[in-house]
Amino acid sequence: MRHMETIIKKIDKNHENTDIIGEAGRILKEGGLVAFPTETVYGLGADALNEDAAKKIYAAKGRPSDNPLIIHITNMKALEKIVSEIPEKAKKVAEKYWPGPLTMIFNKSDIVPYGTTGGLDTVAVRMPVHEIAREVIDAGGGYIAAPSANTSGRPSPTKAEHVAEDLTGRIDMIVDGGPVQIGVESTILDVTVEPPMILRPGAITKEMMEDVIGEVTVDKTLIKPDSKTVPKAPGMKYRHYAPKADLTIIEGPMEKVVEEINRRAKEKTDAGYKVGVIGTEETVDSYLSGDVKCIGTRADETTIAANLFGILREFDDDAVDFIYSESFDTAGIGSAIMNRLLKAAGHHIETLV
Ligand code: TXA
Ligand code: MG
Numbered sequence: 108m109r110h111m112e113t114i115i116k117k118i119d120k121n122h123e124n125t126d127i128i129g130e131a132g133r134i135l136k137e138g139g140l141v142a143f144p145t146e147t148v149y150g151l152g153a154d155a156l157n158e159d160a161a162k163k164i165y166a167a168k169g170r171p172s173d174n175p176l177i178i179h180i181t182n183m184k185a186l187e188k189i190v191s192e193i194p195e196k197a198k199k200v201a202e203k204y205w206p207g208p209l210t211m212i213f214n215k216s217d218i219v220p221y222g223t224t225g226g227l228d229t230v231a232v233r234m235p236v237h238e239i240a241r242e243v244i245d246a247g248g249g250y251i252a253a254p255s256a257n258t259s260g261r262p263s264p265t266k267a268e269h270v271a272e273d274l275t276g277r278i279d280m281i282v283d284g285g286p287v288q289i290g291v292e293s294t295i296l297d298v299t300v301e302p303p304m305i306l307r308p309g310a311i312t313k314e315m316m317e318d319v320i321g322e323v324t325v326d327k328t329l330i331k332p333d334s335k336t337v338p339k340a341p342g343m344k345y346r347h348y349a350p351k352a353d354l355t356i357i358e359g360p361m362e363k364v365v366e367e368i369n370r371r372a373k374e375k376t377d378a379g380y381k382v383g384v385i386g387t388e389e390t391v392d393s394y395l396s397g398d399v400k401c402i403g404t405r406a407d408e409t410t411i412a413a414n415l416f417g418i419l420r421e422f423d424d425d426a427v428d429f430i431y432s433e434s435f436d437t438a439g440i441g442s443a444i445m446n447r448l449l450k451a452a453g454h455h456i457e458t459l460v
């Protein structure tokens with residue numbers, strides 16, 4: 108790919124930033140690529156209705172071309188233009204959880220190019236709540252295709268530095284709005300099927316959606332992956348979020364988990380390997396070997412979601428050989444945390460009794 112200059116502009120909350128937003132909008136309207144923050148992770152934006160622009164995203168990320176993009180909008184009028192119908196249940200979910208960390212799959216309208224949907228007749232749509240994201244989307248014409256702004260296969264970026272690490276020289280601009288709040292990608296709900304189905308867990312949980320529309324199912328490849336069934340969200344089949352190290356999750360009674368991680372970390376360290384340990388505020392002081400990182404507190408699992416991808420990147424930077432991680436509850440945002448952690452571990456989890 109041809110090397111280009113990447114402009115990096117930091118948004119200052121205390122100042123008028125219309126120049127930066129204006130520049131981002133201009134680049135998007137001209138068919139360029141702009142990375143920007145959302146409340147979940149940083150996105151790599153392009154004009155979703157311009158097939159050539161959308162295609163540049165695949166080249167910049169090294170993303171397989173059958174992996175469709177999410178179109179980001181800021182209002183319901185925009186939704187009507189890009190989908191062929193809005194099911195009643197989707198309206199209810201949108202009323203409650205948009206704008207926010209939720210993506211819904213609809214049947215697409217004719218104006219959405221197949222270059223954006225990876226050849227599918229359906230389209231993923233998200234309405235983010237992040238102020239900078241909304242300003243960039245509107246400035247760019249209102250329909251912005253944006254996957255996570257990482258190189259394909261690396262953990263999603265939770266701060267502008269992560270984007271710069273992966274994409275400098277490959278995209279036109281990075282709008283730096285500081286670290287994101289949530290840290291894992293949006294929930295994906297397919298509303299073209301009945302009952303609606305979750306294709307990727309996120310901060311908006313199954314229970315939260317069932318409160319509004321009744322039964323919601325979960326793509327069964329998310330619960331128990333097997334080689335014969337292909338996930339319904341094409342992106343979920345790739346070994347995403349993968350750190351370079353060999354990651355093992357240890358679950359069981361906390362005392363035993365700490366003891367077992369200590370045993371393995373010491374064994375690998377003694378053998379000359381670099382070892383990383385993922386602990387929590389409740390346990391970090393009990394770990395004795397390796398590079399021990401605190402991912403957050405079990406008292407508030409949103410802290411764990413916020414730190415997950417950043418910690419995996421830090422271990423990459425430190426060229427760690429083995430990582431041992433504690434396991435987490437799957438209630439609330441925990442199902443998103445465990446989904447990403449299990450993928451990072453290639454589903455290598457061991458249970459102690
Ligand atoms: O939080 C997020 O959703 C972030 C921010 C930037 O908005 N975006 C994001 O995009 O995570 P990406 O491209 O990294 O993940 C999109 C996922 C992929 O797994 C893709 O296969 C799936 O959504 N997807 C997109 N369109 C789809 C469709 N029509 N049917 C099924 N799955 C779809
Ligand atoms: Mg992604």
